[in-house]
Amino acid sequence: MNYFFKTLLVIFIGLSGITTSAQNTNLCQGHYYTEKEGADKLKKLLTTLHTKNDWEKHADSIRKQLRRGMELEVFPTKTPLNPKSRNKKQLDGYTVEAVVFESLPGFYVTGNLYKPSGTLLNKSLAIILCPHGHWDQPEDYGRFRNDMQSRCATFAKMGAVVFSYDMVGYGESIQQEHESARSLLFQTWNSIRIVDFMLTLPEADPNRIAVTGASGGGTQTFMLTALDDRIKVSVPVVMVASDFFGGCFCESGMPVHRDGNKVYSNAEIACLAAPRPMLLISDGKDWTKNTPAVEFPFAKSIYKLYGKESLIENAHFIDEGHDYGKSKRLAAYAFLGKHLALKLSNVTDKTGKVDESFVKFVDRKDLSYFNEQELVSLKKGDAIYKIFRRTLPSKE
Numbered sequence: 001m002n003y004f005f006k007t008l009l010v011i012f013i014g015l016s017g018i019t020t021s022a023q024n025t026n027l028c029q030g031h032y033y034t035e036k037e038g039a040d041k042l043k044k045l046l047t048t049l050h051t052k053n054d055w056e057k058h059a060d061s062i063r064k065q066l067r068r069g070m071e072l073e074v075f076p077t078k079t080p081l082n083p084k085s086r087n088k089k090q091l092d093g094y095t096v097e098a099v100v101f102e103s104l105p106g107f108y109v110t111g112n113l114y115k116p117s118g119t120l121l122n123k124s125l126a127i128i129l130c131p132h133g134h135w136d137q138p139e140d141y142g143r144f145r146n147d148m149q150s151r152c153a154t155f156a157k158m159g160a161v162v163f164s165y166d167m168v169g170y171g172e173s174i175q176q177e178h179e180s181a182r183s184l185l186f187q188t189w190n191s192i193r194i195v196d197f198m199l200t201l202p203e204a205d206p207n208r209i210a211v212t213g214a215s216g217g218g219t220q221t222f223m224l225t226a227l228d229d230r231i232k233v234s235v236p237v238v239m240v241a242s243d244f245f246g247g248c249f250c251e252s253g254m255p256v257h258r259d260g261n262k263v264y265s266n267a268e269i270a271c272l273a274a275p276r277p278m279l280l281i282s283d284g285k286d287w288t289k290n291t292p293a294v295e296f297p298f299a300k301s302i303y304k305l306y307g308k309e310s311l312i313e314n315a316h317f318i319d320e321g322h323d324y325g326k327s328k329r330l331a332a333y334a335f336l337g338k339h340l341a342l343k344l345s346n347v348t349d350k351t352g353k354v355d356e357s358f359v360k361f362v363d364r365k366d367l368s369y370f371n372e373q374e375l376v377s378l379k380k381g382d383a384i385y386k387i388f389r390r391t392l393p394s395k396e
């Protein structure tokens with residue numbers, strides 16, 4: 001993963017004026033604060049938050065800036081999704097198929113739908129969205145990574161309908177480059193439409209919808225949770241920090257963190273989840289190393305204003321690094337199992353430990369929907385932003 005390179009790239013391009021014009025001075029990117037500045041800012045903010053209403057007023061200002069900053073102050077009209085699927089495979093206790101649908105007319109969300117098989121399918125099922133983050137090496141790539149397949153298959157076998165989807169510009173999502181000024185806008189709109197798509201499935205339970213992803217997928221997790229109250233549970237992994245604002249266009253390439261003199265850190269944005277259950281997963285080797293001492297106590301104080309302290313948790317892995325590895329997945333299985341009423345026992349061995357060995361890793365080509373010829377024929381680049389503009393409701 002070249003996350004640090006991307007941090008430099010986004011700052012360079014931001015400074016060179018390629019991003020959305022006249023808004024660049026409002027961008028807060030990468031390590032915008034020092035660790036001390038980030039922590040002090042949260043402490044100071046807490047001195048102004050005495051009641052739930054104090055927080056909700058602040059949260060409302062953050063939400064408004066998120067929508068304004070990512071050009072989603074007005075949502076586009078929700079147009080027909082026209083979902084299509086191919087390559088369905090029956091595996092051990094679950095199925096996986098390639099699915100595409102249109103988040104805007106002619107603009108495709110591409111991904112894999114995992115479902116439990118057998119009698120569980122006759123029940124109302126929880127929904128889990130799984131964004132993948134910036135892993136882009138051929139052997140360790142996006143939604144096709146083994147750890148993504150392990151996570152999605154295990155959630156499915158536990159009794160959830162799961163969607164694993166390409167970030168804009170990754171995998172089969174080739175219509176819009178990832179390193180482009182509005183990838184945050186398109187990714188967020190895609191996430192909102194993925195919830196719409198999942199709710200069209202006959203098994204879907206609208207009261208049990210969750211999202212979890214690591215790194216850039218963690219950013220997608222807390223951004224979607226902040227903007228869409230259909231999300232009931234969230235697990236942002238190795239991303240939420242008071243000092244680091246995200247290093248890619250799809251995280252901090254639009255002015256979502258700043259409104260004039262007011263700056264909103266990712267730690268504050270993540271707390272827009274309150275009082276919905278949230279698990280912060282952090283580690284000792286990246287910008288989430290201070291979570292147990294800084295971001296988690298802050299979040300706990302916010303949840304306390306609702307009398308819901310028990311709904312915010314932190315799983316910290318001090319000797320681990322920036323990934324969504326097995327120990328972090330185990331924490332997510334337990335938390336989502338508890339809050340979405342999933343059957344953890346479907347994936348545990350005799351000793352009660354989760355055993356992922358049933359997961360069959362499927363090749364990238366067998367998880368894909370489009371063939372080469374179809375990919376070539378898709379609309380690309382500026383055409384997509386024009387479609388977005390045309391899909392905004394008229395002001396009359």
Ligand SMILES: [Zn+2]
Pocket residue numbers: 134178216248249250251
């Ligand atoms: Zn990105």
